[in-house]
Amino acid sequence: MNQIELKKQVGERAAQYVEDGMIVGLGTGSTAEFFVAALGERVKNEGLNIVGVPTSDRTRNQATALGIKIKNIDDVDYIDLTVDGADEVDENFQGIKGGGAAHLWEKIVSSNSKRNIWIVDNSKMVKTLGAFPLPIEVIPFGSKHVVDKLIAAGYKPKIRRDENGNPKLTHFHNYIIDLQVDSIPDPKQLGTELINMVGVVEHGLFLDHVNTLIIGRPEGPQVIDNIR
Numbered sequence: 001m002n003q004i005e006l007k008k009q010v011g012e013r014a015a016q017y018v019e020d021g022m023i024v025g026l027g028t029g030s031t032a033e034f035f036v037a038a039l040g041e042r043v044k045n046e047g048l049n050i051v052g053v054p055t056s057d058r059t060r061n062q063a064t065a066l067g068i069k070i071k072n073i074d075d076v077d078y079i080d081l082t083v084d085g086a087d088e089v090d091e092n093f094q095g096i097k098g099g100g101a102a103h104l105w106e107k108i109v110s111s112n113s114k115r116n117i118w119i120v121d122n123s124k125m126v127k128t129l130g131a132f133p134l135p136i137e138v139i140p141f142g143s144k145h146v147v148d149k150l151i152a153a154g155y156k157p158k159i160r161r162d163e164n165g166n167p168k169l170t171h172f173h174n175y176i177i178d179l180q181v182d183s184i185p186d187p188k189q190l191g192t193e194l195i196n197m198v199g200v201v202e203h204g205l206f207l208d209h210v211n212t213l214i215i216g217r218p219e220g221p222q223v224i225d226n227i228r
């Protein structure tokens with residue numbers, strides 16, 4: 001089974017967790033796309049009555065095209081369940097997100113969800129976070145100084161750029177700094193350090209967020225509940 005098939009496998013498995021009447025956070029990325037597609041099938045075939053809360057314009061467009069009712073985060077009081085992908089997950093259920101530059105929106109939705117399920121293919125599982133460059137959303141104004149401070153602190157920051165070489169803008173018109181750290185032995189300490197830097201809006205460390213992890217494996221999806 002290749003990575004795409006594993007992503008499809010976990011996306012479809014996660015769609016089974018959605019119940020009639022739920023308000024559902026819809027993640028962003030190629031894995032979440034399979035979840036949204038499977039949810040759209042259930043809406044169409046079973047008449048499942050749900051409201052989706054998207055985490056990006058891309059997901060909103062996909063869900064709308066599939067006939068899933070959509071509300072914005074500020075038009076709901078809570079979210080029952082959010083299903084999203086991740087870039088890296090360690091054995092303590094801590095993760096890195098933001099490869100798709102949507103981690104701020106995703107974190108707002110997941111923080112307001114009663115339950116969070118992550119769906120990942122097995123290549124995303126790591127012993128220690130950090131091989132994947134950590135995305136940090138920063139305000140453009142003064143971002144050069146955030147980069148300088150990160151270099152002074154011993155990190156390797158890089159402003160993410162689009163195909164024309166311009167800084168890539170997030171949904172909220174901010175920049176993304178990808179921080180190469182190689183290894184993050186203490187994610188909480190790094191998260192605190194980053195969020196306390198003036199100009200940083202949000203980093204891609206999602207700590208103590210996930211309740212259930214569904215890992216795509218050739219022998220079938222592995223479901224692990226975070227009971228810590």
Ligand SMILES: O=C(CO)[C@H](O)[C@H](O)COP(=O)(O)O
Pocket residue numbers: 027028029030031032084085086087096097098099100101102103106
């Ligand atoms: O955090 C994200 C977007 O900001 C994605 O969930 C993450 O990048 C995983 O993407 P994919 O499912 O395409 O591998």
